[in-house]
Amino acid sequence: MALQLGEIVAALGGEFHGDSALAIEGLAPLESAQPSQLAFLSNPRYRPQLEASRAGCVIVAPAMREPALARGACIVADDPYAYFARVTQLWKRAHARPAGPAIHPSAVIDPEAVVAPDARIGPHCVVERGARIGAGTVLKARVYVAEGCVIGARCILHAGVVIGADGFGFAPSQGGYEKIEQLGAVRIGDDVEIGANTCIDRGALADTVIEDGVKLDNLIQVGHNCRIGRNTVVSGCTGIAGSANIGAHCMIGGAAMILGHLTIADKVNISAGSFVARSILKPGLYTGIFPIDDNASWEKNAATLKQLHTLRDRIKALEKKT
Amino acid sequence: MALQLGEIVAALGGEFHGDSALAIEGLAPLESAQPSQLAFLSNPRYRPQLEASRAGCVIVAPAMREPALARGACIVADDPYAYFARVTQLWKRAHARPAGPAIHPSAVIDPEAVVAPDARIGPHCVVERGARIGAGTVLKARVYVAEGCVIGARCILHAGVVIGADGFGFAPSQGGYEKIEQLGAVRIGDDVEIGANTCIDRGALADTVIEDGVKLDNLIQVGHNCRIGRNTVVSGCTGIAGSANIGAHCMIGGAAMILGHLTIADKVNISAGSFVARSILKPGLYTGIFPIDDNASWEKNAATLKQLHTLRDRIKALEKKT
Amino acid sequence: MALQLGEIVAALGGEFHGDSALAIEGLAPLESAQPSQLAFLSNPRYRPQLEASRAGCVIVAPAMREPALARGACIVADDPYAYFARVTQLWKRAHARPAGPAIHPSAVIDPEAVVAPDARIGPHCVVERGARIGAGTVLKARVYVAEGCVIGARCILHAGVVIGADGFGFAPSQGGYEKIEQLGAVRIGDDVEIGANTCIDRGALADTVIEDGVKLDNLIQVGHNCRIGRNTVVSGCTGIAGSANIGAHCMIGGAAMILGHLTIADKVNISAGSFVARSILKPGLYTGIFPIDDNASWEKNAATLKQLHTLRDRIKALEKKT
CATH class of the missing domain: 1.20.5 (Single alpha-helices involved in coiled-coils or other helix-helix interfaces)
Known part of the structure; x- marks a missing residue:
């Protein structure tokens, strides 16, 4: 199913040059795009690819207007990458099939859970007593939300996510351990996305908190009583131990490990694979990786x-x- | 729902000083506890927090009896941290709702599996042929127990746990691989807790063995034919490769990686993030982490x-x- | 249920010496095998174990014929380890119970998905619209295959696997992030095995590709638009970031981390726990691990x-x- 360029610009705005009736059959990178496909140029370094591209239309920044026009049809937008992201969203909506029931019949929703009327709960999800699922939020499939945990609006939780399993807390006792029941919950803000098989544990006494706009990739572990600040992004396979307090607008690379009970300031970037054993109180990029060699x-x-x-x-x- | 201090002491013992009718509405850390809340002091270093605390009652060791009495109500117990753990358990029991059916109707239990009458099997669990689930054990939700695997008594398996998937075994053959069918199973002792999305593979010929009292956090991988000794505790994101033989009373930090076919003695502590490439035969603390830096x-x-x-x-x- | 040695040799070939009526009741390692068990010797280093073994029969290479005959019954095969692998397969088939329905009633299969008639879909699996499951492929339990993803023939996907969750793609926008919808899918070849709770993300525009014969262990993350070449083997807890291009016949050790947008040549071996931050263009063994110490x-x-x-x-x- 194609979209005409005119439809895209009508929906998303931008300054358009070209034939608005041209049918776009797909999105593609600049270097491989065909005359029926839409591409974008975000980094000026790739300008030579612009000139050589066979794309039917290219999304560019104002500074690239002239070379883009010299090549053919273009959409001029302040932020071509964000514009491209909105095109992918438009594309997905245009190709979605009619929605099935909001709650899949195989999902198990406790009668004392509260699910917003326009939230979508996929196959084999489980939402326990007292949990709340916000407006427009999607639980894709096989997502588990434990007792009393709260998910905000417009969140996406991918398959296999576990929210609110018990935090890892035991008191040594007579050579073994007494379980410390985890009496807190998990509170997740709005516009949060959580990747497949990622786990966020419930708090021991207070709650574990994920603020608005946080993006977590797949197979991440977030321990009890962590806080992850607004718009922080964490890549896959990362572990965050209990009571870590991570600021806003951080970027945590994949397979990083963050110890518990420490503080990471706003706007800290951690390189993938780094082990964070101490608080980091100043913005910047931090790294700790053994370099690979033969x-x-x-x-x-x-x-x-x-x-x-x-x-x-x-x-x-x-x-x-x- | 509140518990009176007298009810707590009646259930758990300890030497009590104060008004047994005082209603406790929650548990909280010493520094944030309110007059309706119960706190504990375990580490004598935090004694200044004791003196400043507004908690309605504090659990303390005998050595802290005097300063605690000077402040107000207290419970004197030999091990305040373990006592606190037992209070969380009491709290949870007191706030539990009436139990539903022992086996959730959405669970799939093979007719040739054996589930103890008082075990609890949550939504979307799968228990295969010949598997055995012990008395008082809880499979929270979406837990998978493969053919012939045995789980002891009073275990807790959190959402997404996979017990008894095939170990990773292949014989090279003509440029590709022949699968080695994994003919062993997994045997788990009593009082074991296993965190969300953790996987324990079945053995190749003999069984993979998890002994009594072991605690595994979330997203841990245990390879085929490992043995993990009694009361060993493993934090999240750790990988333990096949045929590793880990002693009793060890503590393995998060995101550690333990190679296969090696031996770790009893009472070995491994720092989080460390890579264990050789056997460790003496108790102690071992570390191997690249220090993070700007x-x-x-x-x-x-x-x-x-x-x-x-x-x-x-x-x-x-x-x-x- | 025992198998006679004659039955094994009739099914799998090899040069047999001994009593073909001997009943084999199990497979076991050379050093612990009993007279009713079958063992194998692959590495000539273990020849002393051969001489001491009590096994009822031993699979050996032609070079070990003489010492094996001196000890008792043996099967001589060109590749004893691969032969042993085929015995485990025979053993499993001989002990399988009659198959239930090909698609478990609790599985959720979209009407627009295509499942080969002899594929097997276990309990609580979800196969979404447009997904295709090849001939002879097994989805064990709780496997999720998202829209439009294709799984080849004779694959095994273990419990908790997630195929085709959204790749991790966001465009920064006004302090937050715009989601980049992931419009590609995942294409998996034939004879691929994927371990428990492993995740393979769908591509952003083009597809994520796993070629024939790849073996992935448990709890692995494969980012969007990766390619993993034919017969490559990846051990557990490994993370592979987006757009990594990994060659054929590689061996990636457990808990390795491979950055995105890099290339790994054919026949590269990466030691467990190593962090790969740059392309590796020559076959060989590469390592980057901080050595553990007291x-x-x-x-x-x-x-x-x-x-x-x-x-x-x-x-x-x-x-x-x-």
Whole structure:
């Protein structure tokens, strides 16, 4: 099913140059787009690709208007990448099939849960007693929302997400452990997206809190009583231990690990694979990764690494002598 | 729903000082507790917080009896943290709603599985042929227990847990792989808790074994034919490769990675994020983490790290000269 | 239920020496096998175990024929490990119970999905509109296959697998994020096995591609638009970020992390726990792991590591002086 360029511009705005009747049959990257496809140019570095592109139309920033016009049809928008994102949304809506029931018959919703009338609960989801699902929120499939947990409006929870399992809390007792029942819940704001099989544990006494606009990728673990601030983005396979307090507008790379009971300021970026063992109180980019190498080189360096502090002492001794 | 202090002490014991009719409306940390809330002091370091606390009652050790009495109501118990854990359990029982059916109608239980009469199987769980679920054990929701796997008594398996998927075993053959069918099962002891979306694979020939009292957090992978000893605690996102033999009373930090076919002695602690590539035969704390740094400093150090063994050689050469 | 040695050899071939009527009651490792069990010897290093083994029969390579015959019954096969794998398969088939319905009644299959007649869809699986499940493929239980995703023939997807959740794509916009709808799908070849709770995201515009014969362990994350080449094997807890292009016949160790938009050549092996931050264009073994140590030693070395580049400068200065 195609969309005419005129329909796209009518829906999303922007300054349009070209034939509004041209049928767009798909979206594609600049370098592979065909004459029936729409592409975008966000980074000026790729301007040579613009000139060579066969795309039927290209979304560009005002600064790229001239070269784009020289090539053919274009939509000029202040932020071409965000415009492109809105086109993908338009595209998806245009191709959606008629909606089935808001709550799939296989979902198990406790009679004391509250689900907004326009929320959508997919197959095999479970929403427990006292949980609340906000307006326009989508639980795709096989999502579990435990007792008393609250999900805001316009959230998307992908397949396999678990919200509100017990936090990991035990008191040592006679060589074993007493379970500390987790009496808090999870509160999730609006416009939050949570990736497949990600888990957010309920709080021990107070709640675990995910603020508005947070985006969590797949297979992430968020421990009890964490707080993740507004619009922070966390990539897949990351672990965040209990009571970590993470600021707003952070970007946490994939497979990072953040220890519990520490604070990360707003606008901190953590490189993928880094281990955060202390609070980070200043914005910036932080990294801690062992660089990969061919195995033979790694072995030699890793062996030396285990004597590193003795090397320092030997340098000091040499410095004294000379 | 409140509990009176007298009810708590009647149920759990301890030496009580104060008004047994005082209604407790919640549990809270010492520093934020209100006059209607119960708190605890476990670590003597926090004694100043005790003196300032507004809590209606505080659980303390015998050594803190005097300052606690000076402040107001208290429960004196040998181990305040374990006592507090038991209060959370009492609290949860007191606030539970009447139980529904022991086996949720949406669960799929094979006719040849054996489920103890007082076990509880939640929504969308699957228990396959020959599996056995012990007395008082709870499968929260969407738990999968494969053929022939055995779960002991009083275990808790959180949402999304997978017990007994095939271990990862293939024999190279003609450029591809022959599957090695996994003919063992998983045997889990009593009083084991397993976090959301954690996976424990079935053994290849013999069984994978999780002993009594083990606590596993969320999103942990346990490979085929591992053994995890009694009362060992493993934090989230940890991976344990096949045939690892882990002792009793260990504590494995989050996002640790333990290679297969190695042995970890009893009472070994592994720091979060550490990679365990060799057996550890002595109790103690072990660590292997690249320290995080601002990215610019990290880049300089990481670049030098790749020449580390040449630095050692240069130091040696200098030592010869001087 | 036992199998006679003659039945095994009749089904799988190989040169047999011994009593074909001997009933084999199980498979076991060489060192623990009983007279009613079948074992194998693949690595010549374990020849002393062969001589001591009590196994009823041993599968050996032609080079081990003599010592095996000196001990008792044996099957001589070109590749004993692959032969053993085929015995496990025979064993499983012989012990399978009569198959139930091909599609479990609790599974939710969209009317516009296409499931091969001999595919098997287990309890609580969800297969969405336009998805296709190939001949002989098994979805064990609680597997989710999203809209338009294609799974080839003879695949095995274990419990909790999520195929085709949205890739993680957002365009920054006004301090928050616009969702980039993920319009691609996931295409999985033939003979692919995917472990429990592993996630493979759908592509943004083009598809995410998993080629024939790939084996993925549990709790792996594969980002949008990745390609994983034929017969590559990936161990558990590994994360592969978006648009990574991984060759054929690679072996990726557990808990590795592979950044996005990079290329890994055919026949590259990555050690478990390594972080791959750059393309690897030559076959070989690559490693990047911080070596574990007792915590006190680690602390001293890690502290020195943060000054590593200054140590290099000090060595340089010393070299100039001497």
